[in-house]
Amino acid sequence: MTKFLLPPEVEEYRAVFEQTQVESIRLEAKKGHTGPYDSKFGGEPYFPLGFQYPLDEDGRPMKLLAQINFEDMPTLENYPQYGILQFYLTTNNETYGLDYEPPHQQRYFRILYFEEVLGDEEKIVSDFSFLPEKKPNDEDFPIESEAKVTFVKQTEIISPFDYRFDKTVTVPSTVWNVDVQCKYEEMQDAFHHKIGGYGAFVQQDPREESRIDYSHYTHLLFQIASEDEIDCCWGDGGVANFFITREDLKNKCFDHVLYNWDCS
Template identity: 50%
Template sequence: MGKVLELPECYESLRPRIEKTLRPFIRITAEKGSTGRFDCKFGGDPYFPLDAEYPCDETGHPMKLLAQINFEQIPTLPLFPTSGILQFYLSVKDDSYGFDYGKGYEQKNFRALFFEKPIKDEDKLKKDFEFAKLSEEDEFPIFSGCEAKLTFTKDEEYMSIGDFRLEKDCGIKGNEWKPELEDFYNKCYDAALGHKIAGYPGFAQNDPRGEMEQLSGFTHLLLQIDSDDKIDCEWGDGGVGNFFITEEDLKKKDFSKVLYNYDCC
């Protein structure tokens, strides 16, 4: 086990349970910069075949690319694809960035698309995305419409304080704040945030998967994008966006039933 688990003395007896939750994940660093059509990115223009149907929201308006992950360009992760391009789109005509509380798996105003075998011939790819360009009236987490290039660092982490499974799997009651453990809780919350692929999520408020039974099966974090001044990203007031999938669908590379959550302070 490579990552040291630091625990307060009162939680030391829970160490064996907590250590079992160790998972690999990829930390993402984003910075403004141009990217190629096949590259991993936040914002910008997507890889998109000419013969594919561009995603639109429930009003028929074209959605905007939030993120593109090319699995050939990132470190490998258990269960995740090793090739193909995964994309996330959001409606820009919705003041909640396409999020629908309680129905975050219904891809009406957001969309997850997976191209398992990307076309290499650029003559067969769409080049003009002026129709999806942000206007001043549009609502989008990357509010300036900037494009961000990504770099990746593989790491490991234990189940985060905000995860809905914490008490059951680890024995820690994350919703019972103890003043003498404030520093420990704050460090745990901070560690769970940031941009990442896989691992455990961070939230500005609560984990919705613990509030609604129909969401409890979405146990694997696909992507998390945090508020980040360096790329003009702001989810409301200091919030964070997460995308989840079930283990079964991740194994099948079926991204048609993805859970999208966004919350802010």
Template identity: 50%
Template sequence: MKEDFELPEGFEKHRAILKDTIKECIHIHTEKASTGTFDSKFGGCPYFPKGMSYPLNQEGNPLKLLAQINFEQVPQLKNYPETGILQFYLDPSDDLHGCTFNENTEQKNYRIIYHDDIETDESKLVSDFSFVKVEDDMFPIESEAKLTFTKGTQIMPAGDFRFGPLIGVDDKYENAAEFERYYELYDSLSHKIGGYPGFTQYDPREYYHKDHTEVLLQVDSDDAIDIIWGDCGVANFFISEEDLKNKDFSKVLYNWDCS
């Protein structure tokens, strides 16, 4: 992001502070297409070694792949893996998509799995996932999409729970027009890794898990590849910086909201 980035007039006094919030992110680009076993993807079938326990929901039913990120295909981002495959599974029989909202990181009806060492012999991988059943309209993605990635930068959006305290504003509604303009300039709704999240309502981390500052993955609603979260919402997966550095994905916060 250029140093002469645009700001609403009332935010000019905060330029130096906001400049310091600029951080790198990975923009995710999608194409509706069939994918290979090792590809980064939304939907489709996962890379999964035989003999490994497949993720199940609380009732013992299989979860379904939402997203697979092969970090060998992703530009390097500080603290994020450089290799390995990270997967996001959700409950395909739950109209809340496995989410309990706000406070839960227990992964009872969703699961984050990281494969550090990749088995390249496909005869040792599961090839038939017909055992995964999806109930009608119970999964946010209907199609399969191949992913590509580019690195960019992002400034902290106004919807981030840290934004108001950062610039010394307790009540955004006292400056509603200025904040609305800033929202428009730096809307953070998109598919991404890293950077800052976007929301259609509010940032749940203001109340729970304030240490989960890193965006592990954001998946937006996207008509082009048949993804929908409720009424055109967005899903976020958050992780603490320390857990990210340690490749510990056991306490990932999952949330989605819609208008």
């Protein structure tokens, strides 16, 4: 069992925290050129000829935010073991495709999954000149650089930002105060790129107190945080998350994913 760091004030409640542990995949990104089959942030996607390229509701081509080739990634329960998953965002608004009514409706973001990956590069798109050109100091897309992604499997315990925290972690309020929570947040380091595990939020978990019940969106499909080294910034240094239900994840159905990003 992994020995998690905890603030000394809650050490006696270690068993309560450890019961929440789950496996996740940490994504490490390094700026540089990528190929069509690589796991990446930014850059050009793997895209088979003959498929409709994703357009936003206004009919404009969207740009690739991230691409995950599951054959590159260590296995994670319920997540695909093969195929390529892609996340696209519009470049047509300053909210990076976030749609509040409702946030799972893919009008200005899109998620595509190619279960069968074509190895013949003559059968995939090589010319993406139709995509919007990048403008100087472009603030309409959260990532400016292309970066190749590698994966590290990890085990983590619940984030204090998660909507299930208060019901799961039964620590007396006389012990769990603001100072202790801040220590816990620093020790758990939830603000990084990852697949699976618990999400991080600058403001509030979108699955909490929402007009639509998203409590069954229990799985973190993908999280990408602001990172200077790859020129990625959500607002003034926030984080973006994509959540999915367990059933949809197991069935490789990515049509109803909950997308959220926030910053201070």
